[in-house]
Amino acid sequence: MRKTLLGLYLLISSVMVSQAQNLITKADKEFELFNYVKAIKLYEEAYQKKETYYAAQRLASAYTLIKDYKQAESWSAIAAKTPGSKAVDTLNYAKALQNNAKYSEAKVQYQNYLRSNSQVNLVQQNIWLASCDSAMYWMKNPRKVEITNEKTLNSNKYDWAPVTYGNGVVFTSDRKDVAALNVKKSKPFLKFDGTEWPDKEVYGWTGNAYLRLYFKANNADSISLFPIAAGTDYHIGAASFSADGNNVFFTLTKIPKKLKTVKGKPGTIHVELYSSAKNSDGTWGKPVAFAYNNANSYSIGDPFLTADGKTLYFVSDMPGGLGGTDIYRSDLASDNTWTKPVNLAEINTQGNERSPVLSAKGDFYFATDGRVGMGDLDVFKSRMINGKVEQIQNLGYPFNSPQDDFGFSLDDKGTLLYLSSNREDGLGEDDIYRLKAEQKTTMMLTGRILNRKTNLPVENATAVLSKVGGGILKFETGKDGKFMMDISPETDYTVAGIKTGYLSEVNSLTTKGVKNPIIEQDLYVDVIELNKAIRIENIYYDFDKWNIRPDAAVELDKLVKILKDNPTIWIELGSHTDSRGKDAYNLNLSQKRAVSAVDYIVSRGIDKRRITARGYGETQLLNRCANGVECSVEEHQLNRRTEFKILKF
Numbered sequence: 001m002r003k004t005l006l007g008l009y010l011l012i013s014s015v016m017v018s019q020a021q022n023l024i025t026k027a028d029k030e031f032e033l034f035n036y037v038k039a040i041k042l043y044e045e046a047y048q049k050k051e052t053y054y055a056a057q058r059l060a061s062a063y064t065l066i067k068d069y070k071q072a073e074s075w076s077a078i079a080a081k082t083p084g085s086k087a088v089d090t091l092n093y094a095k096a097l098q099n100n101a102k103y104s105e106a107k108v109q110y111q112n113y114l115r116s117n118s119q120v121n122l123v124q125q126n127i128w129l130a131s132c133d134s135a136m137y138w139m140k141n142p143r144k145v146e147i148t149n150e151k152t153l154n155s156n157k158y159d160w161a162p163v164t165y166g167n168g169v170v171f172t173s174d175r176k177d178v179a180a181l182n183v184k185k186s187k188p189f190l191k192f193d194g195t196e197w198p199d200k201e202v203y204g205w206t207g208n209a210y211l212r213l214y215f216k217a218n219n220a221d222s223i224s225l226f227p228i229a230a231g232t233d234y235h236i237g238a239a240s241f242s243a244d245g246n247n248v249f250f251t252l253t254k255i256p257k258k259l260k261t262v263k264g265k266p267g268t269i270h271v272e273l274y275s276s277a278k279n280s281d282g283t284w285g286k287p288v289a290f291a292y293n294n295a296n297s298y299s300i301g302d303p304f305l306t307a308d309g310k311t312l313y314f315v316s317d318m319p320g321g322l323g324g325t326d327i328y329r330s331d332l333a334s335d336n337t338w339t340k341p342v343n344l345a346e347i348n349t350q351g352n353e354r355s356p357v358l359s360a361k362g363d364f365y366f367a368t369d370g371r372v373g374m375g376d377l378d379v380f381k382s383r384m385i386n387g388k389v390e391q392i393q394n395l396g397y398p399f400n401s402p403q404d405d406f407g408f409s410l411d412d413k414g415t416l417l418y419l420s421s422n423r424e425d426g427l428g429e430d431d432i433y434r435l436k437a438e439q440k441t442t443m444m445l446t447g448r449i450l451n452r453k454t455n456l457p458v459e460n461a462t463a464v465l466s467k468v469g470g471g472i473l474k475f476e477t478g479k480d481g482k483f484m485m486d487i488s489p490e491t492d493y494t495v496a497g498i499k500t501g502y503l504s505e506v507n508s509l510t511t512k513g514v515k516n517p518i519i520e521q522d523l524y525v526d527v528i529e530l531n532k533a534i535r536i537e538n539i540y541y542d543f544d545k546w547n548i549r550p551d552a553a554v555e556l557d558k559l560v561k562i563l564k565d566n567p568t569i570w571i572e573l574g575s576h577t578d579s580r581g582k583d584a585y586n587l588n589l590s591q592k593r594a595v596s597a598v599d600y601i602v603s604r605g606i607d608k609r610r611i612t613a614r615g616y617g618e619t620q621l622l623n624r625c626a627n628g629v630e631c632s633v634e635e636h637q638l639n640r641r642t643e644f645k646i647l648k649f
Contacts, residue, residue, distance in 0.1 A: 020050035027058065036062040044609050053082040060092055067422050067429065069099040069403060074568035074649065077500070080109075087116040097500070098132065099375045101139070101402040101474045104460035105500055107132040124350070130372045136476055138374070138397035142486070146438040147398055147419070149470025153216060153223070153432045157209075160420035160430040161238045161302075161355075161407040166245055168217040169418075170226055171432060172237030172407075176209040211237040213250065228276055228284045235271060238407070240303045246278040249303035249312065252287070254295065270299035273314060292330075292341055294318070299325070304356050312338060313356035323370055324352035346389040347382070355406045358384055359414030367406035375402035379419070398473060404430070425466045433470070441486045443511055445519050448481040449497035452524040457481025461499040463523060465509075468492040487511055487519065496565065497523035501649070506565045528649050533574070539597070539642040546592040548600045556597060559644060560604045563611075570648040572612045573598055578636040579618045579627050591615025597642060612647070 027042035040062045047055040060075035073096035080089040094109035110128045114120055153159060155175040162171040213226035213236055230236045234253040241248050251271045273290035293300060298318040305312055310332045315325045318341070326348040328341035347353060351370020354377055358364050364384040367377040371394065378400040382392040394400065399419070407420030407430070419433045449461040463483035465473045468491075475483040487493065493509040502525035509521060536559060539552045548556065563569065575594040577586040594613035602608045618626075621639050625631035 017050050020046040020052070020055075023049070024052075024055060027055075031058060031062060036066050040066075041609070048609070048612070053079060053084045056082055057085075057089060060089075060096070064092070064096070067404065069096060070568050072096045073100050073102075073500075078648070087113055090116070094128070098135075099402050100498075101135070101375075101462050101476070102460075102498075102500060103132040103136045103476060127370070127372055131374070134372050134394070135374045135397070135402070138394075138400075139473075139475055141396075142398055142473065143396045144438040144441075145399060146436045147471055148434045148436070149426060150418070150432045150434050151427065151469070152221070154427040156428040158211070158430040159428060159432050161409075162418040162420070162432045163239060163241060163409045164411075164417070165215070165241050166217075167219070168215055170213055170215050170239055170241070172211050172239070173214050174209050174211045175214075210253075211235040213237055213239055228287070230274070230287055238302050240305045242305055242309050243307045247275060247305070247309070248284070249273060249275045249290075249305055249314075250287075251301040251303065270295050270297070271301050273300040273303055291338055292318075302355055304358065306358055307360050311358075313344075313358065314341075315354055315356065316341070322348040323350040325354065327353045327356045327366060344389065347392070352377070355379075355408060357408060357410060359410050361414050363414055364389060365408060365410075365416065367404075367408075374400045374405075377404040377406045379405050379408060379416075399435075401472075402474075423472060424464070425470060425472045427470070431470070443487045443489055443514075443517050443519065444484055445487045445495070445509070445521065446482070446484045447520055447522045449477050449483065449499070449523045449525060450481060451502075452526050458497070458499055458502070458525060461497050461502075461525065464496050464498055466494045468494065489514070495521065495523065497525045499525050501528055502526060503528055503562065503569075504565050506561075528569075528646055530647065530649075531645050533643040533645055536642045536644060541593055544589070546589065546596045548596055552597075553600065556600055557604070560601055560606060563601070563606050566649070568649055569646050570610045570612075572614050572645045572647055573601070574614045574616050574643045574645070576616045576620060576639060576641050576643070577618050578639040579621060579625055579629070580636065583618060583627075587615055587617030587619070589615070590617045593642070 023042050023046035027039045027046060030039040030042065040059060043055045043059045043062065047059065056075050056079040060072055060079050063072040063075055073093070076089065076093040076096040079085055080093040090109055090113040094106050094113060097106035097109060107129060110132070114125055153162065153169065153171055155173060157173060157175045159171060159173045159175070162169050210233070213228060214223050215226045216223045228236070228248070228250070230252050232252050232254045236250060236252040239248050239250040252274055253269060253271050272293040272295050274287040275290065276284045276287045279285050290300060298316055300314055300316045300318070302315040303312060304314070312330045313327060315327050317325045321343060322345065327344045329344060330338040330341045333339055347366060349368055349370025351368055353370070354367040356364070356366045362384045364382045365379060367379050369377050371378070371380065373394055374397065379395045380392055381395055383390045399405070401421055401423035403422045403424070405419060405421045405423070408416055409418045411417040416435050419435055420430055421433060422430045445465060449458045449463060450456065451458055457477070457479070458481050459477060459479045461477045461481065463475045463477065463485065465485050465487070473485045475485050477483055488511065490512050491510070492512065494506050495509045496504045496506040498504050504525055507523070509519070511519065536555050538555050540549060541552070542549065563571070573594055575590040575597065577590050591613065592615070594615045598608070598611045598613040601611060618639070623635055623638055625635050625639060
């Protein structure tokens, strides 16, 4: 019998490995085509069948590319700790920790990477380490600015690059708007495979629709497609208007007549820059291509036309740049042609520059990930004096976040009005935020982050304060676990403590009706112990049944909250019976009960890939009450239980 079971186990294992490899092959194809959302699903299914370094590393990369920072951190950690990992996995883990405002942990991982790679130049070393130190300082000394989510503009997708136009706002979005998709009209350097025509409704990189320009009037509730006949089924976005509103520059993606492909590799189409002039009847004319476009070789985007209409700033990854994407300028010549682009070498770095904006008084704003900053793209301010750039400074926290901050615009006084960001607690992926100088602080939240089991303070944990409706602040604790953050009167918040290797609990907080200027609230976290069974109390089933009763639903909802508060954990939900009845019957019944519980949790919005149902029957009794042993009702009840184990965090 033992040999038979061993043979069966080996057969099952072999099948699982084969299935995993088939999924990896399919996932790799989607990954190469930039269809990261599809690739993630396949890689995760493969990892569930066989835990491999390759799948973990690919998942870390894919989640990073779609800007899901929490998942990127989880998979980067797994990849970095898996046998066979490479030094670059430690670097990616450090960057993911930084994106999640875990700066002390990120600095440790950067130092680990630098010890294993002596080839990194001193400038880059300083940027990584100084960024962690600076971010912690900025978070403890936040700038006085109110950042409000512009809910009337945002969707649950990517919404960014707002600019004032006429009596409203024009912005870029990939929301699935029926009108936008049915009318052949017409992000940052988005590109796709060209060996086969891309899907005309869904962009594989994000799984959303393609980017479009939208308009919302200040006094209107509705949002409409901005009426430019761009002649493409694909991306159009990131616009800049002339001062009189009669000319517009924007980026779009067209499939060129001659598509350049590399043997064995997908062909790539880059975004281009176009302009359009308004006709006498108010309609927009046929788009005119910028003279320096080259869709087969490089991208041009993020246009900004100065108020006098004589200088065009944009970003590009054209050859000869200093880094990924650089800022360039082109001037309008006397014959109304644009001069050869000039690289702004004083601004550009080895990283990526984005979103150039120049005010009439000479303040030059831009975003970059190549300087000392909070995480990915940060907003910087400089002075443009006689064509020279001076006084470059990071705008600090919370102008900037650990995520991408870019796509901003100015008001008529030349100060920042709008900001685009994928910072936490937005309505979608990228959201549009409005900036306003904050009034004098009148209230403060203080407390400690504590280990729930020991009641001891947790060092280098992060307190996260989220304003209901948008707006977030973070504070990293010291050895005493203490945090303090400014809060507003008559406002609802959620607050949580975050620490790698700990379960978080998100709690509600309100200042409505509160008169005391200081609110004290400690936050608790629980150490995660992988594969340790945690009993879910009061889960009962009717005799010989597996449906979820109302009393069991109450308890399962608590598990749902844990999964929502900790979006990277995977669990196994196990159901156990006592020894009464036949072994095979009990095993089958417990599996049905486990599946039923998982189905209930999934119905509450939890991704099914995060939960494995496992029926154990009577194979893991907690006491002596095996077959043939006489036991009390209470002793049998101890064995009838539902448990969960954390498999991954």
